[in-house]
Every structure is written in structure tokens, then in C-alpha cells.
Amino acid sequence: MAGRTDGGRPAQVTDAEGSRWAQELLDLLRPTGRDVRRVVTWLADAVDGTACLQDDTGQVLAGTPTPLDEDLVTDIVSGRIASAAWDDAGLHLRLVGVQQPQPASAGVLTVSRTAPFDRRASDIVTHTAQVVELLLRARESTVAGRRLRRATSDLRLAILQLLMVEDTVSARRVAAGLWPGLLDTDTACVYVLEGSAEERDRIAEECLTATAEQALVVRCPAVDAHVIVVAPRDAASAELRLVVGRRRDTFLGGSAPQSLVRTATAYGQAVSALAVARFRPDQQAVYAERTHPERLMDPAVLSGWTAHVLRPLDALAHHTRAELLATTRLGLEFTAVNAAKVLGVSRNTVRARMDRVESLLHADFSDLTARAVVHLALNTRVGLSEEVHEARPAGTADPGLTDLLAGLALRTWAHELLGRLESDARDLRRSLRTWIAAGGNAERAAQLLGVHAQTVREHVRSAEPVLERQLLASGSDLYEVVLAHLALGELERPAFDRTK
Numbered sequence: 001m002a003g004r005t006d007g008g009r010p011a012q013v014t015d016a017e018g019s020r021w022a023q024e025l026l027d028l029l030r031p032t033g034r035d036v037r038r039v040v041t042w043l044a045d046a047v048d049g050t051a052c053l054q055d056d057t058g059q060v061l062a063g064t065p066t067p068l069d070e071d072l073v074t075d076i077v078s079g080r081i082a083s084a085a086w087d088d089a090g091l092h093l094r095l096v097g098v099q100q101p102q103p104a105s106a107g108v109l110t111v112s113r114t115a116p117f118d119r120r121a122s123d124i125v126t127h128t129a130q131v132v133e134l135l136l137r138a139r140e141s142t143v144a145g146r147r148l149r150r151a152t153s154d155l156r157l158a159i160l161q162l163l164m165v166e167d168t169v170s171a172r173r174v175a176a177g178l179w180p181g182l183l184d185t186d187t188a189c190v191y192v193l194e195g196s197a198e199e200r201d202r203i204a205e206e207c208l209t210a211t212a213e214q215a216l217v218v219r220c221p222a223v224d225a226h227v228i229v230v231a232p233r234d235a236a237s238a239e240l241r242l243v244v245g246r247r248r249d250t251f252l253g254g255s256a257p258q259s260l261v262r263t264a265t266a267y268g269q270a271v272s273a274l275a276v277a278r279f280r281p282d283q284q285a286v287y288a289e290r291t292h293p294e295r296l297m298d299p300a301v302l303s304g305w306t307a308h309v310l311r312p313l314d315a316l317a318h319h320t321r322a323e324l325l326a327t328t329r330l331g332l333e334f335t336a337v338n339a340a341k342v343l344g345v346s347r348n349t350v351r352a353r354m355d356r357v358e359s360l361l362h363a364d365f366s367d368l369t370a371r372a373v374v375h376l377a378l379n380t381r382v383g384l385s386e387e388v389h390e391a392r393p394a395g396t397a398d399p400g401l402t403d404l405l406a407g408l409a410l411r412t413w414a415h416e417l418l419g420r421l422e423s424d425a426r427d428l429r430r431s432l433r434t435w436i437a438a439g440g441n442a443e444r445a446a447q448l449l450g451v452h453a454q455t456v457r458e459h460v461r462s463a464e465p466v467l468e469r470q471l472l473a474s475g476s477d478l479y480e481v482v483l484a485h486l487a488l489g490e491l492e493r494p495a496f497d498r499t500k
Helices: 016-027 036-046 070-078 119-164 168-178 200-210 237-245 260-277 299-313 318-333 336-343 347-361 368-383 408-423 428-437 442-449 453-467 476-487
Strands: 050-054 060-063 083-088 091-099 106-113 187-194 216-219 226-232 251-254 284-286
Touching: 016 036, 016 119, 036 050, 036 060, 036 106, 036 119, 070 083, 070 091, 070 106, 091 119, 106 119, 119 168, 119 216, 119 226, 119 260, 119 336, 168 260, 187 237, 187 260, 200 216, 200 226, 200 237, 226 237, 226 260, 237 251, 237 284, 251 260, 260 284, 260 318, 260 368, 260 476, 299 318, 299 347, 299 368, 318 336, 318 347, 318 368, 336 347, 368 428, 368 476, 408 428, 408 453, 408 476, 428 442, 428 453, 428 476, 442 453
Parallel strands: 251 284
Antiparallel strands: 050 060, 050 106, 083 091, 091 106, 187 226, 187 251, 216 226
């Protein structure tokens, strides 16, 4: 047995053959070749024998296992000796302790061959043991870095999920530890960048660099090709535009400035703008502040109607009510599956919460008019100022949907919006109205119209650029068009609101 002093001078290699194996060993340290298993395999070939690397528990990490004396292995693992030589029945072995990244932990590199170890073979074993130690440390550092990046990414997602359910207090508390001041803002903009799923991690890193980590950058849990950025005010707009400008087939959609409590609304706006960006030469678009129907309604009537619609939820505990409302807002804006991914819950949880809201409101969410009306109420609850939310005078009757949609300004807006469809000889307006009445089901609408289902889909798709709104994807754009039909009396009011 022989000891090996850590930090000792390695044997000098001067012959051409030695230079060759040394160069081969150095090549294995290149970025494309840094693999402990490859190094151990190379070692076996270089000494014309076998090689095995095992950890302090005896688990084989690389190479071909070799029967060893357990006491000898224990001495090396414990650090009593650094290396050992052992000859047994014509088999020559070299055992070298290999320090592992964990504190006070060591593995054993075992090399065996039928011929005795000469100077060259001994030098190869010694140098390879040093290379293996370097690779093990590098691998542990890489794994630790990957874990840290994953944990940080998960934390960013958790903050976004808190913002999506309007829990800004908890979101700020979570963010304060790692990113002080990140959410110290009254308003923020949400951006969605779309590239390929393969490039998403790189796009996310570029966003972090571009914003100097002063924005919340999240890999979208619902769409593999999306990166979501929540930036205080609109400070990150120019930087994100540069990120997109440097890349082909990458698009950017941005929201209008919104309060933090309306992050979910801003996210919906960013996704809507992203659809426009796909057709823009510069691949970028910001949500257009167009006239929305709720802005044409009497604020006091809108507030009173909202309170009336959502009153069945008032008896619930505050946290339960907030959870149901936030989940339903997202569930009406996106599919249950995508809403679940954004919230970090199961789709069954999303559906169960929405089913409970349906039951409490006596609404049918398979009916697009009911979805549109509840969506309006939920967004109104978040969007109206506190002054408007003042209690109505005693004895005043609660306003109904008829009162809400009776205004001249709203009817004028609806006439203008839907009137855009009349110039098309295919009667897109009739197809769209029938499709909405059929709950967005092309097959049922086709039966009512006496055409093929594909024709209905083409008509609805053709109406999208005319109305400048996404219709086939459920969300705010579609609900505005539904409200326009309701305002003009072209659709029946949802069943739960027919009493008013």
C-alpha cells in the first residue's frame, strides 16, 4: 500500500506516447466531453484493463465493477490512506481515493489489469483521478446552479399566481426577499413573448438581462412557447422590444397599464395584443385602448347591477369568496386547463370552483351570454372605483340587465360594431349570432343554419379581422361581441337574469 499526498507534484511526462495520452485526457475536459463515464471508459482503454468509480456507499458511478476488499475500501473512503496497490492471483489493481463535492465524502477509483503497472500506467491513473475529481465538482456545481435557477423560477411563478388571484399583499411579501422593490408600484404592464418551446429558456434569460431583473419574468405554465413579463408601469417596453427585434419568429404583446390587482386582466390584454403582433411586420403590438362597453354604461347602474348579480357570494367567508371569484375570472377568460396551470392548481379544482359559482349564481356557463354577463360583473367588481361602490339608497330597486343595456351610447356602439359585418355577402352577422346562441358550437349552429360546420367556423374566423377581436378563443373580445348582441336585443338574455 502507498499513500498519496494531496497537492503533490504529478509525475513528469516527456515521451511522445505520454504526450499523446495526456492530450487525450485534456480533450475530455472540453465542454463537449465533460462526462465522468467517458473518462472512466477512456481510462480502462488507456491502461488496457478495466476501471470503476464508486461512491462512499459502494454505488457504481461509472465503469465495470471489480470485487474489492471492504476494509481497504473503508480505509480509502475514510481518508486513512489516499491510494493503494494490490496484486492478487495475477490481477494487478490500483485504488485511488477521489474527493467528492459533499463534505467529508470520498469515492474510490479502481483500475485493474493483468500486466503490472509501469510508470506510464501509474501516471495515467494518477492524472485521471485528478480529472475525475474536477468533473465531479463541476457536475455538482452545475446541478446546484440548476436547482437554484429552478427554485428561483418556481418562486417567480408563485408570485405571478398570487397576482392572478389578486393577492397583492402576499405577492409583495414573497418578492421582497429576493427582489426588493420589484412590486412597489401602483400600476404595471404585462407582456407576453412568444417564440418556440425550444428557445423559451433562452428568451427568458434575455428578458431577465434586458430588464436587469427589475421585472417579474415567468415561463408561462400554460403555453410552452410563452414568456410572461410583469413590469412596473411600462418601464420594460423598450428593452423587450429590443429582445424581439433581435429574433426571427418571436412576437411581443403588451397590455395597457393596470393596477397590480388587475394583473389577470392585463394578462388577457397582452395575449390579445399578441394575436395582433403575429401579423405585424415588427412582430410587436400593444393592446389598443378601444371603447369598451362597460365604459358606456352608467357607473352607478353598473355598480348596483354588479352587486345584485354577485350578491349570492356575499355570505361566503372572505378568502373563499376571493378564491372563487379570481378562479372564475380566469376560467371565463381561458380554458379550465390553462387557468389551472396559471393558478398552480388542478383543472378539477378550477372546474369545481366554477361549478360552485354557477350554482350560487344560478347561471349556466355553457351559455355564452351567461359567461359574458358574469365576466362583466367580475371585471366590474375589480375595476370600479371605491366611490362608485357606495351603497344604494334604501328602498331603491336593484337594476337589471335591461337597465344596464338601455343607454343610447351603448346601443350606438353596438350598432357600429356589428354593422361592420353587413358588407359581407356571406351574412357573417347571422352566422356569428347563431354560433353565439349555440354556445360557440359550430356543429349545432350549422344545423340551425343548414350549412356545413366548417362553413360556420370560416364565417366566425372571417368576422375576427372585421371586428378586430378574437372570437374562436373564449375571452374578453368574444364577450364584448356578445354584449353588443344583447344590447341590440339580438340574443336572449341569460336565464339567471331574466327576472330583471
